[in-house]
Amino acid sequence: MKVSEVLDRARTILQDNAAVYWEAAELPMWLSDGRLEAYRLRPDIYEVTEDFTCAEGYRQQLPGGARLLFDVPRNVSAPRQRAITVTDAGALARVRPNWRSQAKAMEVRHFLYDERSPGQFDVYPPARAGVVVEVSYAKRPVPVMQDQGNVELAAEGEYAPALVDYVLYRAFLKEADTVPAFHQRAAQHLAACQATLTGDVNAKAMTSPNEQK
Numbered sequence: 001m002k003v004s005e006v007l008d009r010a011r012t013i014l015q016d017n018a019a020v021y022w023e024a025a026e027l028p029m030w031l032s033d034g035r036l037e038a039y040r041l042r043p044d045i046y047e048v049t050e051d052f053t054c055a056e057g058y059r060q061q062l063p064g065g066a067r068l069l070f071d072v073p074r075n076v077s078a079p080r081q082r083a084i085t086v087t088d089a090g091a092l093a094r095v096r097p098n099w100r101s102q103a104k105a106m107e108v109r110h111f112l113y114d115e116r117s118p119g120q121f122d123v124y125p126p127a128r129a130g131v132v133v134e135v136s137y138a139k140r141p142v143p144v145m146q147d148q149g150n151v152e153l154a155a156e157g158e159y160a161p162a163l164v165d166y167v168l169y170r171a172f173l174k175e176a177d178t179v180p181a182f183h184q185r186a187a188q189h190l191a192a193c194q195a196t197l198t199g200d201v202n203a204k205a206m207t208s209p210n211e212q213k
Contacts, residue, residue, distance in 0.1 A: 001160035004149030006031060010167040022171050028146045034166030034193070035141040038156060041197045043068045043138035046155050050137075051076050054108070056129035058100050058122045067118045068138040071209050077132035078107040084123075084133060085110055086209045092124060104128040113209050165193035 007027045011017050039046055047070060054060055062069060072084045087110040092099055105125040112122040123133070141155065153160050172186035 030170035054127035162196035
């Protein structure tokens with residue numbers, strides 16, 4: 001579904017195709033917020049696998065403000081492209097208590113991930129600057145601009161209708177002070193959005209890389 005299709009469906013329900021009551025710039029802004037809501041509830045639908053260039057040392061930051069790591073499968077720049085496995089910080093510390101200050105290496109053997117700091121992960125041994133590994137993570141969606149009607153919402157796919165409900169939620173909420181009944185209407189659309197996004201969450205369980213241990 002394209003950006004324009006989401007916005008057109010919302011305006012049809014709002015009976016405001018001419019953008020009289022809700023300004024033209026408002027709906028794309030709320031659509032962007034809706035994508036962030038989808039990212040919060042279902043980060044797995046934004047999963048991408050990309051080459052990642054390591055900073056020097058053990059601590060690495062996920063790109064673009066991303067907040068969930070799924071896996072670091074393998075080395076890319078190392079000649080053998082060796083597989084990388086997740087490990088436990090406590091277990092590694094028992095065997096290599098000073099591992100963070102070890103010599104920088106051109107090949108990563110393990111990675112560590114702490115859900116309390118979801119935007120970062122550690123690599124062992126510490127990497128030299130420029131080492132490339134493959135990462136699987138939830139890529140944060142970019143804002144939608146008013147003139148991007150032809151942009152395909154490819155990441156959301158079958159969940160794109162939830163974004164229509166989110167836009168409607170924000171639209172009715174804005175006018176709820178004027179029309180009190182819109183409070184309930186807004187709540188209904190938010191509930192529909194969340195239900196669409198989370199209805200099959202058990203079938204598509206989101207797991208931390210630490211579940212691989």
